[in-house]
Amino acid sequence: MDPTMSNSVSNGFADKIITKEKVGLNPRNGFVLMEGLNKLQPKIVGGDFGYILEDVPHLSDYIPHLPTYTNPLQYNPAYSVVKQYFVDNDDTVAQKIVVHKNSPRGVHFRRAGPRQRVYFKSDEVRACIVTCGGLCPGLNTVIREIVCGLHHMYDVKGVLGIVGGYRGFYSKNTISLTPKFVNDIHKRGGTILGTSRGGHDTKKIVDSIQDRGINQVYIIGGDGTQKGAAVIFEEIRRRGLNVAVAGIPKTIDNDIPVIDKSFGFDTAVEEAQRAINAAHVEATSIENGIGLVKLMGRYSGYIAMYATLASRDVDCCLIPESPFYLEGPGGLFEYIEKRLKENGHMVIVIAEGAGQELLSESLHTTDQQDASGNKLLQDVGQWISQRIKDHFSKRSKMAINLKYIDLMYMIRAVPSNASDNVYCTLVAQSAVHGAMAGYTGFTVGPVNGRHAYIPFHRIIEKQHKVVITDRMWARLLSSTNQPSFLSTKDVIEASKTENNLLNC
Numbered sequence: 001m002d003p004t005m006s007n008s009v010s011n012g013f014a015d016k017i018i019t020k021e022k023v024g025l026n027p028r029n030g031f032v033l034m035e036g037l038n039k040l041q042p043k044i045v046g047g048d049f050g051y052i053l054e055d056v057p058h059l060s061d062y063i064p065h066l067p068t069y070t071n072p073l074q075y076n077p078a079y080s081v082v083k084q085y086f087v088d089n090d091d092t093v094a095q096k097i098v099v100h101k102n103s104p105r106g107v108h109f110r111r112a113g114p115r116q117r118v119y120f121k122s123d124e125v126r127a128c129i130v131t132c133g134g135l136c137p138g139l140n141t142v143i144r145e146i147v148c149g150l151h152h153m154y155d156v157k158g159v160l161g162i163v164g165g166y167r168g169f170y171s172k173n174t175i176s177l178t179p180k181f182v183n184d185i186h187k188r189g190g191t192i193l194g195t196s197r198g199g200h201d202t203k204k205i206v207d208s209i210q211d212r213g214i215n216q217v218y219i220i221g222g223d224g225t226q227k228g229a230a231v232i233f234e235e236i237r238r239r240g241l242n243v244a245v246a247g248i249p250k251t252i253d254n255d256i257p258v259i260d261k262s263f264g265f266d267t268a269v270e271e272a273q274r275a276i277n278a279a280h281v282e283a284t285s286i287e288n289g290i291g292l293v294k295l296m297g298r299y300s301g302y303i304a305m306y307a308t309l310a311s312r313d314v315d316c317c318l319i320p321e322s323p324f325y326l327e328g329p330g331g332l333f334e335y336i337e338k339r340l341k342e343n344g345h346m347v348i349v350i351a352e353g354a355g356q357e358l359l360s361e362s363l364h365t366t367d368q369q370d371a372s373g374n375k376l377l378q379d380v381g382q383w384i385s386q387r388i389k390d391h392f393s394k395r396s397k398m399a400i401n402l403k404y405i406d407l408m409y410m411i412r413a414v415p416s417n418a419s420d421n422v423y424c425t426l427v428a429q430s431a432v433h434g435a436m437a438g439y440t441g442f443t444v445g446p447v448n449g450r451h452a453y454i455p456f457h458r459i460i461e462k463q464h465k466v467v468i469t470d471r472m473w474a475r476l477l478s479s480t481n482q483p484s485f486l487s488t489k490d491v492i493e494a495s496k497t498e499n500n501l502l503n504c
């Protein structure tokens with residue numbers, strides 16, 4: 001069987017294809033063919049009992065008669081002995097794993113991994129790697145593992161590093177990346193390629209890809225970067241180029257949907273522990289000590305939530321998803337006073353995006369954006385420190401000692417820890433296998449622990465956020481014993497958001 005044959009044909013699902021537009025089947029591989037449509041439509045394939053495959057594009061969807069080759073891994077001594085090393089092409093990964101006996105089988109993604117046949121000859125591959133957006137522990141490890149994966153598994157020697165993010169495609173020189181060059185880079189924080197925000201010019205980027213003869217593009221970055229990758233892919237497809245585009249999600253904030261988490265997240269949570277410990281030591285060493293730690297988390301408070309749950313020294317965790325207020329019954333000041341009276345100290349963790357609406361109200365600031373269009377946040381740590389100090393000096397008779405630790409960049413500029421390094425290896429190798437197998441327009445990442453190829457539109461359609469009516473947030477509230485600060489109206493709003501998420 002052709003290794004790229006999709007479930008739609010092999011399982012006889014062809015007559016159940018669901019698409020938003022009129023589509024046809026590519027006779028070569030059974031994929032949903034989007035010919036005649038200007039913009040790529042999702043490839044959604046239906047099966048029995050409510051099974052849905054949200055498939056990723058393939059080069060053969062728009063380039064007919066592409067030659068295929070035996071996967072060189074077949075002759076690799078390390079892999080040739082591994083039973084079932086090649087992924088069965090019917091393997092898919094379920095998005096939802098908690099089901100009822102009568103539940104439909106639900107949405108699935110194509111399982112990542114090596115295929116028996118590849119769509120590129122090793123000596124014809126000219127790959128490039130680019131890193132965009134903010135730093136994240138593990139960027140260098142992913143770069144290393146793409147270079148080494150291509151070289152050691154597929155004997156690919158031509159790998160270019162694009163310097164300085166998207167704008168580097170058209171405004172900077174490239175670096176030649178070899179296993180020797182990248183050998184030690186995983187021990188360093190940051191990205192050896194440099195990164196940037198803004199500067200995404202699709203035409204110039206694709207011109208540069210074409211001019212340089214690049215046929216595999218590995219794009220590492222967050223939600224914005226994946227949006228950029230999606231339009232690059234669409235332009236490449238529009239021009240009919242034999243170029244595979246693979247996105248590798250990077251998000252220290254954990255704000256990318258579908259995937260379990262990104263590399264760097266565990267490292268960031270671990271790094272945050274050191275500061276929370278320091279804040280705790282400071283707070284417990286002085287009368288009415290308050291340790292306040294600010295962590296990253298622009299729109300999603302996952303780092304703050306996990307760092308709090310991991311520590312157990314935190315009395316209050318404030319995140320963007322959970323509105324809070326300062327004054328009056330049930331407010332933060334009242335809780336601080338209560339905690340200090342009970343314990344003589346307290347630790348507060350705050351995500352950078354928390355309470356932004358309170359800051360805007362009190363500072364009367366106008367919205368500003370970074371070069372990528374992300375909202376520039378006010379420093380909530382400084383602001384709340386001052387508000388707490390003012391409150392206790394002016395309105396309460398309690399003398400407090402507040403120590404503020406701004407940990408923002410400390411948690412993302414470090415090299416990745418051991419478990420993130422393993423993650424980086426898996427995600428990088430999965431990306432390489434996918435591109436070699438001719439898949440394109442995909443992001444790769446773990447879904448319920450199994451790596452999968454996910455179409456760009458699923459990754460970029462919304463942000464992944466902490467659901468405050470979910471069990472995890474309840475676990476946090478019961479661990480810290482903090483008030484939820486929620487009114488009945490907030491709970492109704494939050495449930496609506498949760499239902500929307502569940503229905504997606």
Ligand SMILES: Nc1ncnc2c1ncn2[C@@H]1O[C@H](COP(=O)(O)OP(=O)(O)OP(=O)(O)O)[C@@H](O)[C@H]1O
Nearest residue numbers: 132133134197198200221222223224225227228372
């Ligand atoms: N909608 C979009 N279309 C095309 N390019 C985009 C889009 N959004 C962002 N980009 C580009 O992607 C790159 C990275 O975007 P951004 O600065 O938002 O970071 P990110 O990838 O979201 O990472 P993070 O937010 O985790 O730091 C920038 O070069 C930006 O111009």
Ligand SMILES: O=P(O)(O)OC[C@H]1O[C@](O)(CO)[C@@H](O)[C@@H]1O
Nearest residue numbers: 133134135252253296297298370
């Ligand atoms: O200051 P920079 O480099 O633009 O990045 C800050 C942002 O990057 C992130 O770490 C995401 O990468 C956010 O948490 C944070 O708001």
Ligand SMILES: [Mg+2]
Nearest residue numbers: 133222223224
């Ligand atoms: Mg982002």
